[in-house]
Amino acid sequence: MKKVVLAITLFISFLGYSCKDQLDRLLTFRINNESTCTIPGANLVNPVFNNIVPTPSITSNSSQTFENEGTNANLVKNIVLEKLKLTITSPSDADFRFIESIKIYIKADGLPKVLIASKISIPTNIGKELELDPTQEKLDEYIKKSNYTLENEVVTRSAPWPEMELKINTTFKVTADPL
DSSP states (O other): OHHHHHHHHHHHHHHHHHHHHHHHHHTEEEEEEEEEEEEOOBOSSSOOOOSOOOOOEEEOOHHHHHHHTTOOGGGEEEEEEEEEEEEEEESTTOOSTTEEEEEEEEEETTEEEEEEEEEOSOOTTOOSEEEOEEOOOOOHHHHHSSEEEEEEEEEEOOOOBOOEEEEEEEEEEEEEOOO
């Protein structure tokens, strides 16, 4: 009899965890954003910039995405950065070898600046694409805002480099509450 009760208990526990995993998958979706910015050039006379590359304010499309996913901002329980990739789009022969390390922060009106991704000890053969390592910082309040800004800290290793156009792609993983 004890074996039957134990088997039933284990089956119910497994079923409960399996349903929770299925429910989490149904309530999880992604928000993808793309923006562009310009990195000022540097030469031997002006070898470094102020280590901050200005990025434009990003208009969040989160409200529309929430609606498309059948939820709303009040039901969102967790948003984390899943991916942040920088791509040099111009000039065609430029690469990221001049960057030694980079940290990206998010900020929005009324909220503190928070580190969301970084890359330390970037190799000199990195090429035109640089994927950063995301933190697991909870970003709900930032992404729910209508606008947010990405700010960075860059440590450079060399000059010269030309002015460059960058594309910034972010993917945020969103989990909503069912009720």
